[in-house]
Amino acid sequence: MGRGLDSFDAYSWRSLLQAMEILVCAPRHAEALRLADGLEAAGARATIAQDQEIALDRALRRAYAIVVLTLDEGAEPAAPLRRKLAEDGTRLVLLASEERHDALRSAVPEAAVAARRISDRDLVLFLVKTADE
Numbered sequence: 001m002g003r004g005l006d007s008f009d010a011y012s013w014r015s016l017l018q019a020m021e022i023l024v025c026a027p028r029h030a031e032a033l034r035l036a037d038g039l040e041a042a043g044a045r046a047t048i049a050q051d052q053e054i055a056l057d058r059a060l061r062r063a064y065a066i067v068v069l070t071l072d073e074g075a076e077p078a079a080p081l082r083r084k085l086a087e088d089g090t091r092l093v094l095l096a097s098e099e100r101h102d103a104l105r106s107a108v109p110e111a112a113v114a115a116r117r118i119s120d121r122d123l124v125l126f127l128v129k130t131a132d133e
Contacts (some may be wrong), residue, residue: 014045020066025068035123066092077092
């Protein structure tokens, strides 16, 4: 039975997101750094924004392949940011508490939704749409 890659051990982790520009928008600096470090370990070039207004400003200045947006309770992606990402064909990934996933999938159908507490490894695998072994 074929499973794609037989082992990530025989494959370069650093090549999974090689040279992809990814914008990480997280209000908590430590969380933003953790996410950015995990993405960079997989080869991405990560930029950090502390809020959606700054994220929109960054998106107006540079094209990103993916925007990872962490959402506090009750927060949703801002309409101007969503429009800009849609115009650019940028993939939007929302990290939120699991009890919000269904509501976010309905409200923001263009976004992929994952757990806010996702591990660095699982986030990379989620972005490349690959299951762990």
